[in-house]
Amino acid sequence: MSNKDAHILLVDDSAFMRNVLKNILEKEGYKNVDEAGNGKEALEKIKAKKPDLMLLDVIMPEMGGIDVIKKLGKEHKIIVVSAVGQDKVVEEAKEHGAVGYIIKPFDNNQVVEEVKKILA
Amino acid sequence: MEFSKEILQKVSEIGSKEVSQSFTKLSGEPVEVKASAAELVSYDFISEGLQPTVSGSIITYAQLIEGAEGVSLLTIPREETLALVDLLNKQEVGTTGVLMDFDRSAVKETLNILSNSYLNALSKMTNTKIIIGAPYMMTSSHIDGLVNQLKDKQKKEDHAVVFKTSLEITKHKIKAQLYLIFNEDVVQLVKEHI
Numbered sequence: 001m002s003n004k005d006a007h008i009l010l011v012d013d014s015a016f017m018r019n020v021l022k023n024i025l026e027k028e029g030y031k032n033v034d035e036a037g038n039g040k041e042a043l044e045k046i047k048a049k050k051p052d053l054m055l056l057d058v059i060m061p062e063m064g065g066i067d068v069i070k071k072l073g074k075e076h077k078i079i080v081v082s083a084v085g086q087d088k089v090v091e092e093a094k095e096h097g098a099v100g101y102i103i104k105p106f107d108n109n110q111v112v113e114e115v116k117k118i119l120a
Numbered sequence: 121m122e123f124s125k126e127i128l129q130k131v132s133e134i135g136s137k138e139v140s141q142s143f144t145k146l147s148g149e150p151v152e153v154k155a156s157a158a159e160l161v162s163y164d165f166i167s168e169g170l171q172p173t174v175s176g177s178i179i180t181y182a183q184l185i186e187g188a189e190g191v192s193l194l195t196i197p198r199e200e201t202l203a204l205v206d207l208l209n210k211q212e213v214g215t216t217g218v219l220m221d222f223d224r225s226a227v228k229e230t231l232n233i234l235s236n237s238y239l240n241a242l243s244k245m246t247n248t249k250i251i252i253g254a255p256y257m258m259t260s261s262h263i264d265g266l267v268n269q270l271k272d273k274q275k276k277e278d279h280a281v282v283f284k285t286s287l288e289i290t291k292h293k294i295k296a297q298l299y300l301i302f303n304e305d306v307v308q309l310v311k312e313h314i
Binding site: 013014015016017019059060061082083084085086087088089103104105106107 | 142145146208209221222223225226228229232233235236237239240243244249250251252253254
């Protein structure tokens with residue numbers, strides 16, 4: 001499987017932000033991109049099909065990102081993409097298994113480089 | 121949340137700078153900080169800030185700051201919100217005529233990012249974890265209700281700690297006001313209206 005066939009799940013309650021991330025990834029050649037609007041929806045999608053990588057927001061209604069990471073453990077590749085950039089939150093995310101943390105607003109290159117690095 | 125004068129000053133300086141850098145990145149256009157202040161204000165000051173402008177209505181989004189009894193509010197005049205949406209969507213200003221759900225999502229995310237830019241600075245300076253909730257739009261009737269209730273609640277000695285930043289995307293004359301308000305009464309009233 002080519003790296004660009006990777007199944008990537010975008011989890012963010014903002015349709016706008018999901019669209020931004022999807023456009024960045026599709027421009028880089030990643031065509032297998034799925035979306036979820038909150039943590040609960042993400043977990044349901046993961047039950048059906050495990051993604052190769054998740055880009056996960058922190059603050060979401062129903063279930064936030066940190067709770068998702070805690071539920072999934074370290075078996076999943078998760079990059080947090082959030083406006084919350086407080087040291088304690090970043091540490092908590094990484095402690096529970098996040099492999100990367102991108103703070104919004106980001107440069108498109110940051111997302112591309114981080115995704116490439118994790119999927120390599 | 122209690123703040124010393126020194127912390128208020130420092131957070132205001134750093135927070136405003138972080139917010140304007142974030143707004144510049146989001147919009148793709150240079151953003152100027154027209155004013156920034158951190159002070160104790162009366163409820164009237166808050167009400168006046170939320171009142172519609174002379175030229176038309178304002179769009180307001182609110183987010184609750186959990187664990188610190190605060191609320192973040194972003195206000196932008198309606199016409200300027202349409203222009204902002206165009207910038208966020210990387211399209212020509214003047215394209216958006218009516219706000220659709222996707223456009224509201226863009227403005228909500230803007231509040232989320234700008235609020236957190238400020239709160240990241242506040243968290244660092246006070247060494248506390250501050251979490252913000254999901255953003256909600258407040259309709260004009262919500263704003264009217266909130267303003268009237270604030271006027272009723274105001275007693276002589278009542279004050280709120282407010283961090284206020286006025287921003288402008290100069291090229292397109294898009295003005296936005298970001299308020300971080302720390303006051304239990306204000307938080308309770310906003311909760312009733314979102």
